[in-house]
Amino acid sequence: RVVRTVEEWRNLQAEGLVPRGASVGLVPTMGALHEGHLSLVRLARRDNDLVAASVFVNPKQFAPGEDLEAYPAHGTWGRDLAALEAAGVDFVYAPSAEAMYPRGSGVMTPFVDLVGVDTAGEGASRPGFFRGVATVVSKLLNIVQPTSVYLGQKDGLQCVVVSNLIDDLNFPTRLVIGPTVREPDGLAMSSRNVYLDATQRAIAPAVYAALCKLQDVHGLGERDPEALRSAAAAVVGREPLMTLEYVSLADTADGQELTSRLGGEDALVSI
Template sequence: MIVTDKISDIRNIIKEQKLSGKKIGLVPTMGYLHEGHLSLVRISKKHSDFVAVSIFVNPIQFGPNEDFDRYPRDLERDLKLLEKEGCDLVFAPSVEEMYPSELLTTVNVDKITDKLCGAFRPGHFKGVTTVVAKLFNIFTPDIAVFGQKDAQQVAVIKKMVEDLNFPVEIIKAPIVREVDGLAMSSRNVYLNSEERKAALILSKSLKEAEKLLLNGERNANTIIKKVNEVLNSEPLCKVQYVSCVHPDTLEDLTYIKDKALIAIACFIGTTRLIDNILWEEKYNAKVYDEI
């Protein structure tokens, strides 16, 4: 496994791999890897010949009162996990390598970034799309794998790729959960034992939404109301939003016809957590992946 912090190294390595006919897969991460991240690496291995992972805590996607400085980092641990998975290349740049001078050019996707998390984190998705566009230009991957847990991020990146004609296929991977149902997240490390137990209310509320859907409920407001009721039953949970939207456009739904994304964001103590389920009518079931 090759590890570098230099853009020039990445360009040279990828050029060599492409000349030998290799299909390049990219998994962008912010590190502090868990099983969810590793599942993306495995999916990338299925769809490409050479798997690259970026590890970069991107400062421009964090707001002024967010957790950039305390975001968990452990590069040595991450590298051991990636080597075990058979990763071929890891890019772990410094902030100075990615942003060597004042950043005057950014990439912004309108409309769908104003909803869900974007409504509460102004500028966040502009930071995401800008760094992902940079990574796509650095790696020129054939495929890139992102997790469904960040469903809005997937929709935003897909739209950026479509609008700007990036020659990369975006693959969405299923949410990976702990045995008790909590969606895996690097931020789970912030939770104390009481909060960790309380955090199960997120997946519990989505299970109730799934039950309603399985029983034929298609009124979005009825589903939203039920999810809110369950979330509000937990004293440590402060709901930020519960939404039922189309997974591609992120437009609010009043009635579910073909597919829907039921997305939630909550604070458990001071830790912000997100979760969602993707529903497709033709399967009358949750959709776990698009692989």
């Protein structure tokens, strides 16, 4: 069943179609679905009585000049809906931008802004992106009121952001992080991979090779964050058609760049 407005969702709850006490798993998406999204749906289906997926291209997480108008989901609604139904989704929440943001970007428009997320690494390369993500996820959690929300590990800093907002804003929702789903050559599945031409697609797995190199160097005992970043950067640097924006080695708790020698803690690596 497709739901378009907050009122429709509230009516489902009032009518008992989302029974009180039933566990609900939410998989937020922007459409243009691939196996990574569907793997999260399967996790949600395994864990919950009901599964909801959202399909919403969130304008608040696109900076001026980014690909909001060209985003691949604009032509994939029918295919996406069929894939979600086949994977066992009970409800698809697909609101308009007007339904999600009735004030647009005008006076008194509220945002959820996590202090410091835009200051370094991945956050600094996309100023305002994580504010948009935090805002839309907060709204979805408030509207759907899921028991659990499912995100992919590919978007590691996004997972950190959502974990922090769930804790700090007291949402009664569990965050479940599913593993990154990759093509056979290591490229992480992404809706935006369709932008790549044949030459770009052939070299794109260098990003995964760089991640693996950092992991290998760490496994050999290197603990200096800058040395680890440099090892990954060197792999990307061998591809003349690639421009490296950042190698981020960050704290998994707050997303801030690590500067001291690593101990036994996990670290979030993004390239």
